[in-house]
Amino acid sequence: MERMTLWARPTGMTISCRIRGLAAAGLLCAGLAGCGTAVASVAPATTTSHGSGAGAPLAAAATQVGCASVDQATSVTVTRAAMVTEAVHAGKVKVTQRSATKVRALFRDFCAALAHAGRPVPADLCAFRLGNSYTGTFYDGQQVLATFGYSLRGCPRLSLTVSGHTRATILLGPTAAAAPHLEADLAAVLGVPVSRV
DSSP: OOOOOTTOOOTTOOOOHHHHHHHHHHHHHHHHHOSOSGGGGSSOOOOOOSSSSTHHHHHHHOOOOGGGGGGGOOEEEEEEEOSSOOSSSOSOEEEEEOOHHHHHHHHHHHHHHHHTOOOOOOGGGGTTOOOOEEEEEEEETTEEEEEEEEEOSSSOEEEEEETTEEEEEEOOTHHHHTOTTHHHHHHHHHTSOGGGO
């Protein structure tokens, strides 16, 4: 009798190298960590100055990154990689949103979902859904607070990287319920209807 692995890679899925790397590392961490609120303090680190000069006061002023810095976020840059090209908006789309209210709502959604990260879902349950994937970066002025990956291909996946540490989850069940407005808030950041996310 052959042993069957739950982590077989679905052949129909195409995920960019960046998302794949973030998701693989993060799913392992999420699977081992289980559900919890540890993401609220994922790698909060004091920033270090890269020398004296104009950048030093900015780095010294912001002492937190990641989910602890949601209320510091002033902008987000989001890049969409479309699985199926649209007639008018084909290929990649890059948007920078500077409305702090919209930026913080999306950042808060990501943190809420990751705070309820559950066990990984077998990949074969997610192999037949098409969708877009997104990568982006949250900023406080010029300072990077966190980078993220959000894919709607297969099961919806979310990863957040802070100071080199990645946390990831699949957005199903309680994890998805913890951030019920995630797609609407992403649509607001992108300036498109929810149906286009």
